[in-house]
Amino acid sequence: MKHIKTLSTRDLKKSMKKGGCGECQTSCQSACKTSCTVGNQSCENVK
Amino acid sequence: MIHCYKNNGYNIVMDVNSGSVHVVDDIVYDLVPLLEPAVREKKTEDEMLDLAVQQGFSYATEDMKEAIGEILALAEAEMLYTEDIYENYIDSFKTRETVVKALCLHIAHDCNLACKYCFAEEGEYHGRRAMMSFEVGQKALDFLVANSGNRINLEVDFFGGEPLMNWQVVKDLVAYGRSLEKEHNKKFRFTLTTNGVLLNDDILEFANREMSNIVLSIDGRKEVHDMMRPHRGGQGSYDEIVPKFIKVAESRNQMDYYVRGTFTHHNLDFSKDVLHLADLGFKQISVEPVVAENTADYAIREEDLPMLMKQYDELALEMIRRRKEGKGFNFFHFMIDLEGGPCVAKRLSGCGSGTEYLAVTPWGDFYPCHQFVGNEDFLLGNVYEGITAEHICNEFKQCNVYAKESCKDCFAKFYCSGGCAANAYNFTGQITGAYDIGCQLQKKRVECAIMIKAALSDEEE
The missing domain is CATH 3.20.20.70 (Aldolase class I)
Incomplete structure (x- = not known):
């Protein structure tokens, strides 16, 4: 495309089908202890 | 839902519900919000062009036509103007064991x-x-x-x-x-x-x-x-x-x-x-x-x-x-x-406090997370008897972005997952509330994080 550059992203809608296994890290166990940050975590199944 | 913002010279369009992120030129940046209702109403490309002209856009007609074509291609591919179809899904997800x-x-x-x-x-x-x-x-x-x-x-x-x-x-x-x-x-x-x-x-x-x-x-x-x-x-x-x-x-x-x-x-x-x-x-x-x-x-x-x-x-x-x-x-x-x-599912269901994640005090009491420790209203049980206050756990289970009024129209909900329940409680008295200053800072951080991705993807080319 000439006017639009799309960054590569995970398709959230598709993630409904295979998602929800719950193996991922709990948000607060990483570094934050006072704010919920989920978007920066990685899915255990797409590593 | 879309969210458009400019940062560090980049025009960024987030298609919130699909998670797609687009870096666009000025024409598309101006057209994307304007065309959202028109695309939904399935207007023709000519009608869309008329709409842009009526708005006083002074871009060359050929460029606008081209830009409209690209916007429609993204909409067709479900990468723009995507509907929110997750509410019922998340309800069933949250009620699971x-x-x-x-x-x-x-x-x-x-x-x-x-x-x-x-x-x-x-x-x-x-x-x-x-x-x-x-x-x-x-x-x-x-x-x-x-x-x-x-x-x-x-x-x-x-x-x-x-x-x-x-x-x-x-x-x-x-x-x-x-x-x-x-x-x-x-x-x-x-x-x-x-x-x-x-x-x-x-x-x-x-x-x-x-x-x-x-x-x-x-x-x-x-x-x-x-x-x-x-x-x-x-x-x-x-x-x-x-x-x-x-x-x-x-x-x-x-x-x-x-x-x-x-x-x-x-x-x-x-x-x-x-x-x-x-x-x-x-x-x-x-x-x-x-x-x-x-x-x-x-x-x-x-x-x-x-x-x-x-x-x-x-x-x-x-x-x-x-x-x-x-x-x-x-x-x-x-x-x-x-x-x-x-x-x-993870993005919309919250941090897991009170359900998947518990804090344990030195004497063995359970609380929904470290920030609730000491607030007896949130005492969930202890290591000897297990969870005894199921009703509190259920409240946390139901606490997701759709339970939070201020999250519904927020572009950052897929990145913060509805924010911190403890902050919400401390500032509003409800775990389904929102700590406004925290939200504003969170939104800014998401915008900056995505801009960095855009800048570094430029570098990679």
């Missing part, structure tokens, strides 16, 4: 520092000084294994107060946890959060062997750190911890640790603290806004926001610059995994 997968063990309700902003009130959490016994910790790990269903990876954070004040129990609990792994098909991921005062080579050697992650508390510049993180006698702690923390970072090959600081009203120029930590050689950095009652002199106030927004912008620019020079570092709140990030 949940398992406990993470515990925050309050190994010591005592501390050898007297940090002024500590939500644990010098480690005591509005209660008494106490150390967790091995027996209580053992019961907690047994509870975790028994309540974790088929989940393999179990997370345990040794937290406080200062956990190194009760180090032998930490070591014994790690050994106990490891002894359970094979028989139960579990894998413990241990994390240690420490202020570093008692850190020594023996502890580091053990931690490097056993801890998946180490969180090292340091606020940044010496004067900033020492002002908020003094010893009980008032003297600063910066000089004694910095060499130790550098050693930790290097001994872990600059991975699987964080130096983690808190910024307050007293250091609104916190980007300098982040960069100070980077200049010390740290590669994994997290510096977060203090959460404090409005009456505290160090609390972040509404009027601080413009300055803080500017700080995030400046930090983002400097991070890009350093990255291009080969001196990059990670800033936790700007990390965003666009390709391999969490599934939508």
Whole structure:
């Protein structure tokens, strides 16, 4: 495309089908202890 | 839902519901919001062009036609103007049987520092000084294994107060946890959060062997750190911890640790603290806004926001610059995994506090998370009897972005997952409320994080 550059992203809608296994890290166990940050975590199944 | 913003010369369009992110030129940037209703109403391309002309857009007709074509192609591919189809899905997801997968063990309700902003009130959490016994910790790990269903990876954070004040129990609990792994098909991921005062080579050697992650508390510049993180006698702690923390970072090959600081009203120029930590050689950095009652002199106030927004912008620019020079570092709140990030279920269902994640006090009581410890209204049970206040757990289970009025129309909901329940409760009296200052900062961080991705993708081309 000439006017639009799309960054590569995970398709959230598709993630409904295979998602929800719950193996991922709990948000607060990483570094934050006072704010919920989920978007920066990685899915255990797409590593 | 779309969210359009400009940052550092980039025009960014987020298609919130699909998770797509587009970097666009000025024509598309102007057209995208204008055309949203027209695309929904299935207007023709000519009608859309008329709409743009009526708006007074002065771009060349051919360019506008081309841009409209590209916008329609994205809409067709469900990468733009995507509908929110997750509400019912998340309801069924949230009502499923949940398992406990993470515990925050309050190994010591005592501390050898007297940090002024500590939500644990010098480690005591509005209660008494106490150390967790091995027996209580053992019961907690047994509870975790028994309540974790088929989940393999179990997370345990040794937290406080200062956990190194009760180090032998930490070591014994790690050994106990490891002894359970094979028989139960579990894998413990241990994390240690420490202020570093008692850190020594023996502890580091053990931690490097056993801890998946180490969180090292340091606020940044010496004067900033020492002002908020003094010893009980008032003297600063910066000089004694910095060499130790550098050693930790290097001994872990600059991975699987964080130096983690808190910024307050007293250091609104916190980007300098982040960069100070980077200049010390740290590669994994997290510096977060203090959460404090409005009456505290160090609390972040509404009027601080413009300055803080500017700080995030400046930090983002400097991070890009350093990255291009080969001196990059990670800033936790700007990390965003666009390709391999969490599934939508995780994104919408909240942090897991009170359901998948529990805090355990030194005497074995369960709370929804470390920030609720000490508030008896949120006492969930204990390691001996298990969960006795199911109704509170159910409230947390139902706490997701669709239960929060202010999240419904927010573009950042897929990145923060509805925010911190403890902050929401402390500022609004409800776990389904929203801590407005926190939300505004979160949104800014998401925008900066995505802009950094856009800038670095430019670089890769």
